[in-house]
Amino acid sequence: MGKPLAHVLRPTSIDDIIGQEHLFGKDGVLRHMVENGTLFSMILFGPPGTGKTTAAMAIAASLNRPYRMFNAVTDNKKKLDQLFVEAQMSSGLVVIVDEVHRLNKNIQDVLLPHIENGLITMIGATTSNPYFAINPAIRSRVHLFEFNPLTPEQIVTILKKASSTLEDIVIDDDVITTLASQCNGDARYALNGLELMTLATNSKHITRELMKSLSLSVNLSMDKDDDNYYDTLSAFQKSIRGSDVNGALYYLAKLIEVGDFDSIERRLLVTAYEDIGLANPQVCDRVVNALEACRKIGFPEARILLSHAVIECALSPKSKSAEAAIDRALGAIQNTAYQVPKYLRLNAVGMDPEAMYDYSRPDLWYQIQYLPDGLKDSEFYIPENLNSQEKAYANNYETLKKYKRYNDIKKLKKSKEK
The missing domain is CATH 1.10.8.60 (Helicase, Ruva Protein; domain 3)
Structure with missing residues (x-):
């Protein structure tokens, strides 16, 4: 069986590499490394088809160093042990590890000391971000180089x-x-x-x-185990937050093309409540309704509803005041513990009923102090965007702040009697 064209055309030296000028160009660090006759363990990371494994082989060939391939998914410890024996018998063996982020712990434990003592030089290749996917023990022993998509x-x-x-x-x-x-x-x-x-x-x-x-499709690089997938989700949400309706629609289209409705649903819901929030709370309800309708009708028609929702979210005024408010409240909880005021408890033993919260007096409710004494002047909600609905909330909030709040309900009742 003939070898694939992509394999046949693999460069045999760094001079044959097309792209990655930042690494192999005139002033590239890896070109200088080869020209100086040196080699160190490294991990090459970047999108599929950018030449990581090919570059690893070309580096070894340019330095006249023997190399062997090791696949972290399909190969085992026995093969690795054989490579160590070979390395002891030859000088400067290079081990090129494909899918290096998938090395299991047992193989890592065997591999690490031999990388450290220089018995082998490892060149790993991965499509995952090594800062998240690579074990710190390996990461600390190698240099990291990023490969860019080819133009x-x-x-x-x-x-x-x-x-x-x-x-x-x-x-x-x-x-x-x-x-x-x-x-x-x-x-x-x-x-x-x-x-x-x-x-x-x-x-x-x-x-x-x-x-x-032949209906060759566009390569969207949307494997859920790949960084590009999460980058697309991130760009989708950030485009809506940044009110770039065209960017939001582009990333929505990528997600629709691969049929990932679950991720679209989750990101749209989060964006609606986190980024639009109180500036336009009706949008939150409309997004929920649109997503429920999408589940009923399915693709391809669901794309119309999603487009409608995304356009409205992108062009809506934004406010993160609700998110900021709960985060401030969580910060207060995490810093200091306070008891619920006694007069608000369900069953406050030994307390005069007249001093307790009164369910029959709604005229008192907006003047009762609900926060513990240590937090009584705290403000967690700070209006951020005075468009539409939030302006009404903010105005009501300012009105309520003018009233004195009491932690002595008996005293409050007496003030109402005057």
Whole structure:
């Protein structure tokens, strides 16, 4: 069986690497490392198809260092032990670890001392953020380098290089540019798409029409185990918060395209109450209703309701006063413990009934002190946005603050009798 095109075209030295100029360009740190004949353990992280494993192999080859592959998902401790034996018999063995964030604890425990004493040099590759996904013990022993998505121009260069290796096949330029724009910076995805087109037809001429007939989809990179998934969710919520309706709709479309209604629902609900809140509380209700309706009708029609909800959320005035208020109250709880005032308790033993909260006197309720004495002057709610509904709440709040609040209900009752 022939090897995939993406594998065949892998660079064999750092001079062949396309992209990652910040690492392999004229002033790149990894280029300087190779030119100086040095090598240290490292982890290369970034989106799929950006050349992490390929770069690891090219680094080892450029330094004439022997290397072996180890997959953290499929390989086991026995294979690792064999690599240690080989390392003792050869000088400077490089172990390239794919999916390095998935190393289990047993393998980490075996691997760590050999990285530290230099028996092996580990180059790990991962699509996950190492600051969250990599064990701190490993992270402290390696250098971290981030790989960026390849630009469409760089993908075009890679695809043209690939097409030059395909004998007797002509590929139209608009096919290459379309593939480059759809691959989301993933060279492997682009090369696999190109290879599919050459294998799926007897024609020696690859056209845009052929590409359309194969229904090659845009690469959205939305694996739920991948950082890009959480980045999209984050950007969706931040776009709404920042009132960028077009950004919000773009990230909504990505989530709709992969059918992730659960995440859309959760983020919209959180955003409505956290970021819009009291500036426009009716939006919160409308978001809840829209999401309930979406569950009843499903996709594709649900996209219309979601678009409506997202547009309204993005363009609504914003207020985080409700979130800030509960956070201030939680801060007070966490700093000091106070007892509920005795006159507010359900059963205050030995207290004169006249001094207790009176359920039959609503005229007194707004003048009773409900906070413990140590917090009686605290203000947790501070209006942030005086648009629409919150202005009415704020005005009522200011009116209520003009009334004196009593912690002596007997005294309050007497003041009302005068």
